[in-house]
Amino acid sequence: MRETAMRSQKQSSSWLNIGKDFNTMTWVLMPVAIAINMAVGQIVATLRLPVYLDSIGTVLVGVICGPWAGALTGALANTILGLTINPDFLPWWPVAAIIGLVSGICANYGLFKSWWKVVVSGFIIALAAAISSVPISLLVYGGITAGGTGMITAFLVESGRGIVQAVFASSFLTEPVDKITTALLAFAILQGLSKRFLARLPRPENVETDEKISRNQLLIAVGVVVLLILFAIFLLGRLTGAA
Amino acid sequence: MHERLSFFVKRDSPIHRLNPMTKAVMALSLVLIAFLSPWYWTPLALFLFVILPLSLVARVAREYWNFILKVILPTLIILFIMQAFFLPGESRSIFEVFGLEITELSARLAFRNVMRILVMISSFTILLLTTHPSELMSDLSRRGLPGQFAYVVISSLQIIPQMQAKAQTIISAQRSRGLDTQSSFLRRVGGILPLVGPLVFGSLVEVEERAIAIEARGFTSTRPKTFLREIQDTSFDRALRWALIACVILTLILRIWLS
Amino acid sequence: MAIVNLQNVTYKYPLTDVPVLQNINLQVEEGEFVAVIGPNGAGKSTLCYTLAGFAPHFFKGELTGIVEVAGVESHNSILSEWVLNVGLAFQNPFNQISGAKYTVFEELAFGLENIGIPRDEMIARVEGAMKLTGISDLADRSPYSLSGGQQQRVALASILVMQPRVLVLDEPTSQMDPIGTREVFGVIHSMAESGMTVILVEHKMEWIAQFADRVIALKDGEILMNGDPSEVLTSPLLPSNGFGTSRYTSVARRAQELGLWNEGKLPITLDEAVRGFNSSLTKEEIPDARAK
Incomplete structure (x- = not known):
């Protein structure tokens, strides 16, 4: 009896429960998140950092409101920003939706509760983003986009890879660093918000941390990111060298 | 702006x-x-x-x-x-x-x-x-798109320029404090949080009051909607x-x- | 029967143990103008949220006792229906702009679209509310391009168009300059004149003294005093409990200590202060002036 009661409790907070994602706070948060995507992207571009961080608002909504709210935020963000600021965003709306969806699912499974788990989330989000961006890159741009990722693809093609393989490889090389940083930053922001504020949003339990966040964990997280970057560079060398 | x-x-x-x-x-x-x-x-x-x-x-x-x-x-x-x-x-x-x-x-x-x-x-x-964006969203709402979508789209269109202006202010404030885009890589990485923090926290705090304000005006009403625009x-x-x-x-x- | 009826209301926000409101008993008659005063943290805003249905419907938490407006009990209602009876406006005018509309006219119509008011009536109500709040000339402006005072009048008008039975105002002028304050109080006054029930939380005692039918002093979530403005605002309990007082009252109180004030009652408005000082400081009364 007790077990079924607990399970039904769990069912209601499951990520499949779409209705739970949307309350008035969610709807008001979504435009703010979309604007945060744009503003942070703009600041990062000004600082000439090798990341975009332009899905930070989407991840925030995914984690604290739920995967469906996150997916909708991502899709609308790319549509709205694509139609008004930079048309480059437009075709990537499915990728943005998947980023929101996957970050929500990760959070639902407790992967936004400590620094190292957030790194894992960031990696999973990156994989999902990379896989979903390949067909769009191929269909819309014929594989070679106008940005940094396109450069790497071009480089790989030049060194003898097939175009599909090159698109896959370049996506997998660029996404993890960006998405792990994004996830960590989103986590830092959520930690800085008051419990009172978070309680108004649909899924505050997703960021309830039981253990104290220690400095060591943060250092480990940063270490993992650095290792990943090194690994990516190594991989890039191998891929081009092998040709 | x-x-x-x-x-x-x-x-x-x-x-x-x-x-x-x-x-x-x-x-x-x-x-x-x-x-x-x-x-x-x-x-x-x-x-x-x-x-x-x-x-x-x-x-x-x-x-x-x-x-x-x-x-x-x-x-x-x-x-x-x-x-x-x-x-x-x-x-x-x-x-x-x-x-x-x-x-x-x-x-x-x-x-x-x-x-x-x-x-x-x-x-x-x-x-x-x-x-006009309002015209498009109004028409889509009339055709059955939930009103919340229209809210998100129009609200984004109005918040984005405000946020852009805020981001610009923050960037120039940080620059005048010596955080240059030509600084070393690590300084620029360290520069993200103080730049992004105030922007994000400030705008998140407004969310609660705005939610209250639109609830007070029937945002979640289950009655059939009507439209000002014909x-x-x-x-x-x-x-x-x-x-x-x-x-x-x-x-x-x-x-x-x-x- | 009173339109607003609170009985033994106690309320706790979620994640807290201390109640913000304790045993509140309050009745407000239809058409009455009630002012609520209190030091910071007295629970004034929470009282507003409770009256407007946001506690507990939006904030969750724990509400005991009876909250009744126009014969409906809060526990048995939902927020989107409750707001049809009780309108709420608060401090920050910027955050009260919906963001969903490009012009002031559309902004005012937003609530009416949500609750399904037919278009002809919608336009009539919006025009009426703009006239009452003196913003008719702003109809086509973007709500974001307005001054604070103008924005606050738009916020008030946006609630007015909904035609609530009770209007709850939480320090609507706290972020206004003197000009904005005067504009907003002008609007509040004409709303009260039109027979609307108004419950106003406010720090500015001079304005309360001018308009309120009754003043409630709130302290630590409990009602300390509830009565006629001239009694509550001049009570010696106010300064000793950390409340502000009208500057006319403060000056007269000081004068009383120095033996310069001989009137029985302390003043709360400029007129009363002038009259009082006039009779206290001039040896001979001016009976002929009074007779006129």
């Missing part, structure tokens, strides 16, 4: 008078046809014989070209060059520099890809130049929409049949 983020140019033209849904269907159909068509020259033909006349009929040609030449063309040129050099295509070489070559096939593919993207951007640009939907609009959808389906059939 511009007050709102909207391309909309208020003019009187046959395109302006079309129902917003018709224009949205038109934009989407053009994009789909450009990408699905089995014929190589379709995107170019759409651009020359549909998009350009549309921009003239809608009396927004000046604004349209202004946007395309200043914002879109530079990106498209870069895209074309990159694609022409790097898209794989074993055929006659037509240009070579530093061991990189443009072949006839890669140039052809690059041109088609660039034209497709031009059609995509152009058709949406014309939609936005001739349609939007025409003529039989011509309906016919045009069906014709466009038919064109897309036809293109899809041809695509499958011919391949």
Whole structure:
């Protein structure tokens, strides 16, 4: 009896429960998140950092409101920003939706509760983003986009890879660093918000941390990111060298 | 700071008078046809014989070209060059520099890809130049899109310029404190949090009050909504929409049949 | 029967143990103008949220006792229906702009669209509310391009169009300059004149003294005093409990200590202060002036 009661409790907070994602706070948060995507992207571009961080608002909504709210935020963000600021965003709306969806699912499974788990989330989000961006890159741009990722693809093609393989490889090389940083930053922001504020949003339990966040964990997280970057560079060398 | 983020140019033209849904269907159909068509020259033909006349009929040609030449063309040129050099295509070489070559096939593919993207951007640009965002969202809500969607879209369009202005203020404030874009990599990484923090926290705190304010005005009301804007939907609009959808389906059939 | 009826209301926010409101008993008659005063943290805003249905419907938490407006009990209602009876406006005018509309006219119509008011009536109500709040000339402006005072009048008008039975105002002028304050109080005054029930939380005692029919002093979530403005605002309990007082009252109180004030009652408005000082400081009364 007790077990079924607990399970039904769990069912209601499951990520499949779409209705739970949307309350008035969610709807008001979504435009703010979309604007945060744009503003942070703009600041990062000004600082000439090798990341975009332009899905930070989407991840925030995914984690604290739920995967469906996150997916909708991502899709609308790319549509709205694509139609008004930079048309480059437009075709990537499915990728943005998947980023929101996957970050929500990760959070639902407790992967936004400590620094190292957030790194894992960031990696999973990156994989999902990379896989979903390949067909769009191929269909819309014929594989070679106008940005940094396109450069790497071009480089790989030049060194003898097939175009599909090159698109896959370049996506997998660029996404993890960006998405792990994004996830960590989103986590830092959520930690800085008051419990009172978070309680108004649909899924505050997703960021309830039981253990104290220690400095060591943060250092480990940063270490993992650095290792990943090194690994990516190594991989890039191998891929081009092998040709 | 511009007050709102909207391309909309208020003019009187046959395109302006079309129902917003018709224009949205038109934009989407053009994009789909450009990408699905089995014929190589379709995107170019759409651009020359549909998009350009549309921009003239809608009396927004000046604004349209202004946007395309200043914002879109530079990106498209870069895209074309990159694609022409790097898209794989074993055929006659037509240009070579530093061991990189443009072949006839890669140039052809690059041109088609660039034209497709031009059609995509152009058709949406014309939609936005001739349609007020409120009008579009109002019409979509009337057709059953939940009111919350209209809220998110319009609200985003108004918050984005405010946030852009705030981001600019923060960037210049940090710069005057010596955080330069030419500083070392680590300093710039360390610079993210103090830049992003105030922006994000400030805007998140406003969320709760705004939620209360719109709840106080029946945002979650379950009563059937009414609309201040009256939007025409003529039989011509309906016919045009069906014709466009038919064109897309036809293109899809041809695509499958011919391949 | 009173339109607003609170009985033994106690409320706790979620994640807290201390109640913010304790045993509140309050009845407000239809058409009455009630002012609520209190030091910071007295629970004034929470009282507003409770009256407007946001506690507990939006904030969750734990509410005991009876909250009844126009015969409906809060526990048995939902927020979107409750707000039809009780309108709420608060401090920050910027955050009260919906963001969903491009012009002031549309902004006012937003609530009416949500609750399904037919278009003709919608336009009539919006025009009426703009006239009452003096913003008719702003109809086509963007709500974001307005001054604070103008924005606050738009916020008030946006609630007014909903035609609530009770209007709850939480320090609507706290972020206004003197000009904005005067504009907003002008609007509040004309709303009260038109017979609307108004419950106003406010720090500015001079304004309360001018308009309120009754003043409630709130302290630590409990009602300390509830009565006539001239009694509550001049009570010696106010300064000793950390409340502000009207500057006319403070000056007269000081004068009383120095033996310069001989009137029985302390003043709360400029007029009363002038009259009082006039009779206290001039040896001879001016009977002929009074007679006129």
